[in-house]
Amino acid sequence: MTFDWLLLAEVSLAGLGTGGLYALTALAFVIIYKATRVVNLAIGEILMLGAYAFFGFTATLALPWWAAALGALAVAGVFGAVTERLVIRPMLGESPIAVFMVTVGLGSILVGLVEILWTADPRRLPEFMPATPVFIGEAFLAPKIAYGFLVAAAVITVFMVLFRTWRGGVALRATAGDRAAAYSVGINVPGVFSLAWVIACVVAAGAGILVGAIGGISSTMGVFGLSVLVVVIVGGLDSVPGALVGGLLIGLIEALAGFYLGGEYKLLATFSLLVAVLMVRPYGLFGTREIERL
Amino acid sequence: MLTLTRRSLGALALAAGLAAGGAAPARAQAAGDIVLGGSIPMTGVFAFAGIGIHAGISDYVKIVNDAGGVHGRKLRYVYEDTAYKVDASVAAFNKIAAQEKPNLYYGDSTAFSKTINPELERLGSAIMAGASFATELNDPAKFPLQFMAGPDYTEMFGILLRYIANEKPNAKVAFVHSDTEFGRDPIATSARRAGELGLKVVETIVTPPGSVDVSTEVLKLRRAAPDYTIFHGYVLAPIPEFITQARQMGIASRWMGTFWSMDNSMVQQMGEMADGFMGVMPYRYYYDDEGQAPMLAKIRQMRPDYQSTAYMQGFLTAMLMTEAVKRTLDGGQELTGKNLKAALNTIRDFDTGGIIGVPISIPGNSIPVGRIYRADVQKKLMVPASDWITLE
Numbered sequence: 001m002t003f004d005w006l007l008l009a010e011v012s013l014a015g016l017g018t019g020g021l022y023a024l025t026a027l028a029f030v031i032i033y034k035a036t037r038v039v040n041l042a043i044g045e046i047l048m049l050g051a052y053a054f055f056g057f058t059a060t061l062a063l064p065w066w067a068a069a070l071g072a073l074a075v076a077g078v079f080g081a082v083t084e085r086l087v088i089r090p091m092l093g094e095s096p097i098a099v100f101m102v103t104v105g106l107g108s109i110l111v112g113l114v115e116i117l118w119t120a121d122p123r124r125l126p127e128f129m130p131a132t133p134v135f136i137g138e139a140f141l142a143p144k145i146a147y148g149f150l151v152a153a154a155v156i157t158v159f160m161v162l163f164r165t166w167r168g169g170v171a172l173r174a175t176a177g178d179r180a181a182a183y184s185v186g187i188n189v190p191g192v193f194s195l196a197w198v199i200a201c202v203v204a205a206g207a208g209i210l211v212g213a214i215g216g217i218s219s220t221m222g223v224f225g226l227s228v229l230v231v232v233i234v235g236g237l238d239s240v241p242g243a244l245v246g247g248l249l250i251g252l253i254e255a256l257a258g259f260y261l262g263g264e265y266k267l268l269a270t271f272s273l274l275v276a277v278l279m280v281r282p283y284g285l286f287g288t289r290e291i292e293r294l
Numbered sequence: 295m296l297t298l299t300r301r302s303l304g305a306l307a308l309a310a311g312l313a314a315g316g317a318a319p320a321r322a323q324a325a326g327d328i329v330l331g332g333s334i335p336m337t338g339v340f341a342f343a344g345i346g347i348h349a350g351i352s353d354y355v356k357i358v359n360d361a362g363g364v365h366g367r368k369l370r371y372v373y374e375d376t377a378y379k380v381d382a383s384v385a386a387f388n389k390i391a392a393q394e395k396p397n398l399y400y401g402d403s404t405a406f407s408k409t410i411n412p413e414l415e416r417l418g419s420a421i422m423a424g425a426s427f428a429t430e431l432n433d434p435a436k437f438p439l440q441f442m443a444g445p446d447y448t449e450m451f452g453i454l455l456r457y458i459a460n461e462k463p464n465a466k467v468a469f470v471h472s473d474t475e476f477g478r479d480p481i482a483t484s485a486r487r488a489g490e491l492g493l494k495v496v497e498t499i500v501t502p503p504g505s506v507d508v509s510t511e512v513l514k515l516r517r518a519a520p521d522y523t524i525f526h527g528y529v530l531a532p533i534p535e536f537i538t539q540a541r542q543m544g545i546a547s548r549w550m551g552t553f554w555s556m557d558n559s560m561v562q563q564m565g566e567m568a569d570g571f572m573g574v575m576p577y578r579y580y581y582d583d584e585g586q587a588p589m590l591a592k593i594r595q596m597r598p599d600y601q602s603t604a605y606m607q608g609f610l611t612a613m614l615m616t617e618a619v620k621r622t623l624d625g626g627q628e629l630t631g632k633n634l635k636a637a638l639n640t641i642r643d644f645d646t647g648g649i650i651g652v653p654i655s656i657p658g659n660s661i662p663v664g665r666i667y668r669a670d671v672q673k674k675l676m677v678p679a680s681d682w683i684t685l686e
Contacts (some may be wrong), residue, residue: 007513014509021506120341122530124563133542142509142539215506216531220339223504259510263500264473 009139011259012252017145019251020152021210025228026235026243027156028204034176034238035196038088039100042107043204044225050076050205051125051212051221052114058126065128069209073202080201084194107222114219122218129213148210155206156244159199163240168195176238230270234277236287245285249273328364328619328629330355330612331396331420332373333383333406340378342529343425343554343604344402348373350608351400353596358616365623369616372396380405387413396420397629398615400608404428404475407440414439414631421618421634423611425604427553429479432660439631441638441659443611444576445685447476450552451484451524453574453664453683458522459491468497468520468547470511470536477501477527480552496520501532508532512539515547523547528555534564537571548572557603558676561669568669572679576664577606577649579676587648589613610649614656617641652682 025047032040040046053075057068087106091099134146163169175182175192183189211224227250235246250270257269283289332351335344355371363369372394374386383406390396391413399414401407401424408430414422415438422440431437432446445453458465467488471477477500485495497518499511515523515536523540525533528551537549551573555561558579561568578590580601593601593609621637622629643653654661666680 007517010513011510014507014513017509018507115337115341119345120337120339122342122560122563124530124534124565127565131538131542140513140543142507142512142542144535144538145507145509211506214535216534218339218531220504221506224506226504255510258502259514263502263505263511266502266505 015252015255017149019248020149023247024152024207026231028200031200044222045107045110046204047208050208076201076205080197084197236284239286242286327370329396330398331390332400333386335378336375338377346602346604347608350605354612447480449662465521472527571669574664589647
């Protein structure tokens with residue numbers, strides 16, 4: 001029997017497609033960590049909040065999908081700003097573990113909020129993506145995965161351009177590089193913290209809408225954030241390219257392991273990779289080499 | 295003027311606590327109530343079912359009490375929310391067992407049913423059923439005081455496979471299940487059963503819990519080209535996306551599910567994709583007004599809005615428990631776990647008032663009966679696709 005290369009291509013494309021969503025969520029995680037050094041474990045729940053806000057705007061208020069998407073992003077942005085100002089900023093200077101635990105609590109609060117507002121029933125988002133199958137050459141790619149990947153790629157590209165050229169982006173990078181120096185050249189560092197949370201929450205909410213469109217929404221969809229935690233640890237907590245490469249790599253490995261070994265090996269494969277990377281490069285593939293005492 | 299110091303407040307609280315603690319057992323004994331305890335998941339991931347189960351049990355208990363109780367004794371339903379966590383379920387059981395001395399108990403998960411079994415046997419004063427249809431629990435030797443108000447998961451597969459073998463002999467079947475205890479439950483035994491019925495299991499696909507995208511799994515299914523695909527271990531996701539992608543790829547399989555993915559409101563969430571989705575259901579649906587079904591009519595009268603299949607499960611469980619109590623008291627016996635279970639097992643050709651469409655018997659720990667239903671997207675309803683199927 002000859003090896004089916006077309007099938008391999010299809011499996012790989014599916015993996016990279018999912019990887020795009022991982023990368024997008026990982027980006028949200030990295031933005032916050034890079035700017036504020038906060039390990040935000042609530043990223044999965046913020047993603048869930050975005051998906052539910054979208055659901056609320058489309059299903060309950062019957063807005064068209066694009067207006068609902070903008071609304072959901074706005075909700076997430078406001079949530080990011082408020083959370084940063086009221087919850088995270090007062091914690092500045094506390095031990096990283098304390099801040100980390102606050103984000104864990106934040107996640108639980110969001111799950112509770114969603115269950116109160118929408119109950120714990122699993123739901124479907126309205127269909128808003130084209131349903132025509134996408135073929136790359138002869139290889140089939142599920143349309144939602146393809147479009148999800150395109151949106152993720154576009155957002156990441158825009159972000160990377162802004163990061164390098166826009167004043168706010170440069171301020172963010174400066175703050176990430178050296179907080180004291182950023183203060184001394186007149187950068188509004190607390191403002192940068194707010195900005196980082198707003199952008200990250202908006203990005204996570206966008207990812208939530210895409211993830212929800214594919215897998216449906218429920219109050220447990222925050223576990224997607226756990227897969228993303230693997231991505232950012234592999235890629236490097238403070239590295240944007242790390243989030244991209246890590247996301248695609250984990251997506252690809254999950255798909256290949258799932259197809260050729262079986263679904264029960266998906267997590268085994270990704271966590272084996274995690275262990276291997278941590279042993280060779282404890283700060284991730286692209287992360288800054290430093291010792292963090294947690 | 296009365297001033298409360300911190301100390302006097304503490305004393306007051308202590309006195310109130312003592313009074314409350316002392317009063318509760320006295321009340322239970324004096325009233326002679328029969329207590330149905332419950333570890334019920336009113337919040338958390340299983341809340342969609344827990345809320346329905348709670349309503350079903352509450353309604354049946356009300357019906358019994360409105361009719362004067364059992365042998366003049368009232369049924370009293372005492373429950374605690376567990377958030378579907380085993381430790382919380384065990385804590386609820388211990389608390390209710392100590393304070394209320396229940397003779398009947400509803401548990402919320404397979405893990406809980408297995409964990410609490412030794413304690414249930416040690417107490418020896420109650421029988422238990424619950425939300426689990428785990429094959430493992432369907433063993434009267436290992437779980438002598440437990441039962442389930444329907445077929446176990448292997449029996450559900452058995453019913454589906456028997457339907458398939460009738461519809462299309464020698465059909466190719468694929469199993470898609472979640473990588474959880476719930477998902478794995480009937481897979482190995484059902485593969486053997488399929489072989490006995492002349493069916494061919496061409497693919498078994500495992501999805502990790504919480505996985506979002508199923509593209510690679512659908513590619514596997516395309517390669518296997520089954521005539522029927524049976525999903526198990528899910529409530530909703532990832533079934534809709536699975537069917538959507540499979541149809542886009544031109545896979546011409548029929549799609550089937552088991553109990554927890556068969557509630558009408560869940561299936562209809564799939565929209566157009568639900569068209570033709572089938573599965574096994576041991577109970578009739580809320581809106582089914584065919585023939586004589588006085589209990590369904592009563593439920594519709596008590597609750598004008600659609601009630602889930604989880605509601606039916608809770609309702610029937612309470613009904614069967616009550617019947618066991620009635621038969622035990624009829625025989626002049628003491629309400630012990632052993633007597634209650636023996637009374638339950640005397641149930642033969644029992645009329646459930648239309649909750650199940652045929653008379654049922656409980657020879658062991660399960661009721662191996664079910665019917666195939668199919669989603670009708672025009673009517674937005676699950677409609678019967680077969681007659682009632684009883685496994686021997």
